[in-house]
Amino acid sequence: MECNDLQLLLSCYADGECTPEEARRVRDHLELCASCRATLEQWTAASQAWAAEEPEPASLRPLHARIEAELWRQRASARSAPIRRARRGVHAAWGLLATAAAVVLAVGLLYPSATAEQEAREIVQIDQGNREEAMRQRSLLERLRLEIAATTLRAQAAGVSTERLAELDREAQSILAETQSLEQRLYVLQTRMALGALSPTSRPRGDRPAPGGGR
Amino acid sequence: MVVRLRFRQDRAGLKPAARTPGTVSATDEELVERYRLGDDDAFEWLVERYGASALRFARYLVRDGHLAEEIAQDAFVKLVGVVRDGGFDPARGRFASFFFRMVRHLSIDRMRARSRAPQIAEDLDPQESVGAPDLLLQKERCAQVREIVATLPERERAAIVLREFDGLSYKEIALALDANIETVKTWIFRARRRIQGSWSEAHAEESRTHGM
Known part of the structure; x- marks a missing residue:
């Protein structure tokens, strides 16, 4: 085997990366070749010299500290x-x-949408009318309640007892109910008259002449 | 937390430099699983095991010590999220491949972001030369190797560093560098040949100096 052919294999042999067969071939060649033996020795010497004086860090504490600081910084950032x-x-x-x-x-x-604007304006107007009517109704009710309350106070101030006031109130409610009833009766009567339900030529029974009054 | 480093046994008896740090008995994959389940100590062990390797690997890739520290930090911070989200699957390869792949991608991202041309970095220079002549010579030799490594193409450089310092197998390196095993073999061989060439020249120079 030529030395040049063996050089790559010799490097593998130095690193223990040969197959058993390759290692045997290298050993056989080394026994016969002083040049390759010298090459192997030089590689070994150079390797030893390199490794012996390669500066190593005196302590890994600074590296530990740097790593720890960076991890803390990242954790704080993550939080x-x-x-x-x-x-x-x-x-x-x-x-x-x-x-x-x-x-x-x-x-x-x-x-702006003209249609939408008109609709909105109408809605606002309707709403405004409703609100005014509601205010009128509420205003009327409030006024009546206030009037009743004021009348009651005046009656109490005049020495009318509470029982008498309650009796007067019941009479008032009765009169009101009768009045409303009479108003409704009158309304119905006027309506029927207007509709001709009653004949204008018909006479009441009391209007007829008495029998044998001319004899 | 103090963790002693131990050297991995050389597979062919020729590579004493390959090593895996850490003395805790749990495998990397077990530590990852423990951390995923909420054991924060397991993460500390992973930092102990891979902190120096991450710094070195990133330093050789970006040739900037300060940037390498940022990359190593980012790699472990990213690892937290990935592991918690179940993003590491042991069935797809060892943790070492997974982690160094992440470091490499972060290094590439940083270099792109900075748009800085790789430089022969001062951070790869040896420590201040003090001591006996033999020790000085050894430091010089180490510096020579590192200078050569610094000039290698990026993936050749990554492959030889992962092999020489972290003891990754060719398959693991292939996974870390998104390559196939045959390519990794070639990268490592080329890197060795380049180192050897410079090494031989340095030796010849030394011999001439001592012979005078």
Whole structure:
């Protein structure tokens, strides 16, 4: 085997990376070849010299400290990340709201709908009328309640007893009910007359002449 | 936490430099699993085992000691997340390959980020030369080797460092460097040949000096 052919295998042999067959071939060659033996010795000497004086760190403490500091920094950063994300979220939400408001405002100002505006105005007017009527009704009721309360106070101030006031109130309610009933009766009668339900030529029985009054 | 380093037995009796630090009996993969399950001490052991290797490997890749420290730190910090997320699968290879692959990728990222041209770094120079003449000679020889290594192509450099210092097998180096085993064999052989060439010249120079 030529030395040049063996060089790569010799390097593998030095590292214990040969197969048993390759190792046997290298050993056989080394027994016969002083040049390759010298090469192997030089590799070994250079390796030993290199390793012997290679500076090693006096202590790994600084490396430990650096690693620990960096891990702490990362953990602290990770802990504050949710807060930062929340802040970013709030800012983003406000930004979105502001944008949406700006868009609505711009659309409202630049593209008003005449129909919608008219409808809205009518709704406002109807609503205003309803509200005024309700206020009138409520105002009337309130006024009547106040009048009743004032009358009661005046009666009490005049020395009318509570029992007498209650009796007068019942009489008033009875009179009111009778009055309402009479008003309704009159309304019905007038309506029927207006409709001709009663014949204008018909006479009451009392209006007839008595029999044998001319004899 | 003090961990004594021990040397791995040379596989062919020719490589005394290859070593795996750490005396705890658990394998790397067991430590990773223990850490994944919440044992923080297991992570400390991994830093002890691989801290010096990560610093050295990164230093040879980026040729900058300060940057190498940052890369080693980043590698272990990244390892925390990867392990906790179950990102390490022992079925796909040993932890060493996985970890050095991560260190290398971080180194490449840093170099790209800085857009700095590789330099023959001052950080790869030997310590201040003091001591006996033999020791000085040994330091000089070591410096020569490191200078040669610093000029190697990136993956040849990575392959020879992982082989000589961390004792990774060719298969493990191939996994770490995203290459196949045959390519790794070639890279390591080329690196050795380059080192040998410079080594021989230095020896010849020494012989001439002593002969005068």
